[in-house]
Amino acid sequence: MRAILAAAALVCALNAAPAVAQTSPLIVEKKVFELPSYTTEGGQTIKNVRIGWESYGTLNADKSNAILITHFFSATSHAAGKYAASDAVPGYWDAIIGPGKAIDTDKYFVLSSDTLVNLNANTPNVVTTGPASVNPDTGKPYGLSFPIVTIRDMVGVQKALVDTLGIKKLRAVVGASMGGLQAFEWAVNYPDAIERIVPVISAAGGDAFLTAWLDVWGQPIKLDPKWNGGDYYGREAPNAGLAGALKVVSLHANQADWANATFGLAPAAPAKAPGAAMDNQFKIEAALEAGGKARAAGADANHFLYLVKANQLAAADPAKVKVPTLLVSSPNDLVFPPAWVERTAGAIAANGTKVQRASVAGPNGHLNGVLHINQAGPAIAEFLARPLTN
Numbered sequence: 001m002r003a004i005l006a007a008a009a010l011v012c013a014l015n016a017a018p019a020v021a022q023t024s025p026l027i028v029e030k031k032v033f034e035l036p037s038y039t040t041e042g043g044q045t046i047k048n049v050r051i052g053w054e055s056y057g058t059l060n061a062d063k064s065n066a067i068l069i070t071h072f073f074s075a076t077s078h079a080a081g082k083y084a085a086s087d088a089v090p091g092y093w094d095a096i097i098g099p100g101k102a103i104d105t106d107k108y109f110v111l112s113s114d115t116l117v118n119l120n121a122n123t124p125n126v127v128t129t130g131p132a133s134v135n136p137d138t139g140k141p142y143g144l145s146f147p148i149v150t151i152r153d154m155v156g157v158q159k160a161l162v163d164t165l166g167i168k169k170l171r172a173v174v175g176a177s178m179g180g181l182q183a184f185e186w187a188v189n190y191p192d193a194i195e196r197i198v199p200v201i202s203a204a205g206g207d208a209f210l211t212a213w214l215d216v217w218g219q220p221i222k223l224d225p226k227w228n229g230g231d232y233y234g235r236e237a238p239n240a241g242l243a244g245a246l247k248v249v250s251l252h253a254n255q256a257d258w259a260n261a262t263f264g265l266a267p268a269a270p271a272k273a274p275g276a277a278m279d280n281q282f283k284i285e286a287a288l289e290a291g292g293k294a295r296a297a298g299a300d301a302n303h304f305l306y307l308v309k310a311n312q313l314a315a316a317d318p319a320k321v322k323v324p325t326l327l328v329s330s331p332n333d334l335v336f337p338p339a340w341v342e343r344t345a346g347a348i349a350a351n352g353t354k355v356q357r358a359s360v361a362g363p364n365g366h367l368n369g370v371l372h373i374n375q376a377g378p379a380i381a382e383f384l385a386r387p388l389t390n
Contacts, residue, residue, distance in 0.1 A: 025090060026081030026098050026105070028054045030125045033113065033161045041156075044147035047136050051157060052127030053077050053113035056097060057105030059165070066167045067103060067384070068158065069093065069112035070175030070182035072370070073307055074119050074249065074295070076126050077112040080105075083125060093176075095374040102377035103384065108171065113161055115154040115182075117146075117306040123298035131302035132233065144230035149306060151178070151314045155185040159193065172384055174198040176369045177335065178307075184316040187323050195388055197321070198380060200328040201360075201369030203340040205347065206315035210335065213252060218308040220244030221301045230302050242301040243292035250288055255332050255365030259284055262363075318347035326356045326383040328376045330368040356383060 035049040054077050059066060069079045071092075080097035082090050096102040097110055118128035131146040162170065173183040173194055180202020187197050221227050224241025232238055251259075267274055268286035281289075325348055329341040349355045358379035362368040 025085055025087075026056060026094075027085065028056060028078075028081040028083060028091075030054050030077070030083065030127070032127050033157075033164065035157065035160055038153070038157060038160075040147045041150045041152050042148055046129060046147060046149075049116070049129045049157060050127050050133075051114045051116065051118075051129065051161070052125065053111060053161060054079075054081075055109060055111040056080055057107070057109045059109040059167070063109075063165070063167045064169070064171065065107065066109045066111065066162070066165075066170050068162065068170050068173045068186075069097070069103075069110060070154075070158070070173060070179035070186075071112065071115065072175070072177035072179050073311065074246070074299075075176075075179075076118060076120050076123070077114045078125065079112040080110070092370055093373055096377045096380060102374075102381040103174065104381070108384070111161075111165075113158055115178075115307075116149050116157060117303045117310070119299050119303050119307055121300040121303050126298075128303075130300070131230070131306060132300045141233035143233060143302065146302075146306070148309055148313075150310050151181045151316070152185050152189060154310070155182050155189065158182070158186075159190055162193070168193070170194045172196045172198060174200070174380070175202070176200040176373075177202055177366065178311060178314075180336075181311065181314045181316065184318065184321065185314075187321040187325070188316045191322050194323055196324040196326070196383070198326045198328065198383065200373065200376070201330055201333055201336055201366055203336045203344040204316050204318040204321070205340075205344060207340060211312045213335075214308045214312050217245055217248050217252070218305050220248065221305060224301075227301060230305075232301070238301045239293070239296040242296040242299060242304060243289070245292075245301075245304055246295045246299070247288045247292040250291060252334055253364075253366040255334050255363075257332065257363040258365065258367075263287065318344045319351055321348045322351065322353055324354045324356075324383075324386075324388065326358060326379065328358045328360060328369065328373075328379070330360050330362075330364075330366060333366045333368070335366040 038049045078091040080091040080094045114128045117130035120126045121132045131142045135142045173186045180199030183197040183199045184204040221241040224238035227238035263284035266283040268281040272280040358376045360368040360375045362372040
């Protein structure tokens with residue numbers, strides 16, 4: 001059972017990273033950024049916006065060494081370090097963020113924020129405004145009355161945070177998957193506020209196939225009777241549907257090599273052959289199910305669906321990217337497959353913008369960009385240090 005739970009934590013969190021040995025872990029603090037109001041891309045106003053954020057390193061005197069880390073679908077702002085030395089594991093990209101690492105906190109001031117509608121709304125150290133938040137006009141949770149938000153809206157709130165810190169231009173925006181979508185939005189909408197971008201396991205321009213897959217991700221929630229059309233606050237939450245949704249995400253984010261090498265066709269319990277009874281499971285089924293349930297406990301179903309919608313609406317035009325770009329991709333990525341990354345790189349290069357490529361390999365498909373990001377460390381370090389010529 002311990003092995004199944006360990007595997008479940010890996011595949012279902014979509015927020016896992018291998019522990020990195022550190023004699024003196026980087027200790028970080030969660031801070032809160034607030035806006036009295038924010039007007040969405042769709043023209044609706046959200047009052048009392050709050051997001052959590054954290055930082056690593058020191059902002060220099062002229063505030064020219066700041067790098068923004070934008071997180072993926074199921075992650076949080078906790079990109080590196082630990083909140084306490086006793087924490088079991090550090091932030092998801094601790095392998096490349098910290099003193100002497102690829103994103104060197106001895107050189108750079110690195111900041112990362114929870115997005116609007118962050119999935120992990122019920123998790124300690126996550127601060128996010130979304131459908132689970134209380135509407136100040138009604139005194140009740142928004143539910144589905146919360147405005148639709150886009151990747152551009154997530155970036156708009158980040159821009160307000162950066163402005164508040166007095167940072168005129170970010171040295172880079174670096175992010176994985178949905179974080180990469182945010183990096184593209186920064187490049188298209190705030191080109192004068194950034195020097196360069198590093199989208200990891202991500203591509204730009206919109207894609208019908210991923211749009212349909214995202215709908216599949218969210219379907220288990222909508223089929224759970226406890227979802228109740230999004231009106232479940234104050235009642236039992238639709239965590240069975242949410243667990244099923246996270247199970248789908250985890251499988252899509254990995255791929256066959258990982259499944260076969262990690263589980264094969266072994267039964268979940270040696271004495272319960274899958275062919276002997278309908279309830280008897282394969283090991284991979286049990287691991288995905290256990291991981292989905294564990295992740296659902298700190299997440300919110302409506303937040304998941306709002307994130308699905310935001311990702312479906314993401315369509316930043318790569319032809320409008322005018323800042324130097326390092327695209328880091330995984331050759332066996334099922335979410336942002338190589339052909340889409342190639343199209344993105346071609347569209348950026350076609351307008352004269354410099355594009356550099358790097359790859360992360362491994363059995364985890366899309367998740368190679370989280371679990372094996374250290375492979376791209378040298379390319380990222382070199383790209384961040386390079387003087388601008390474009």
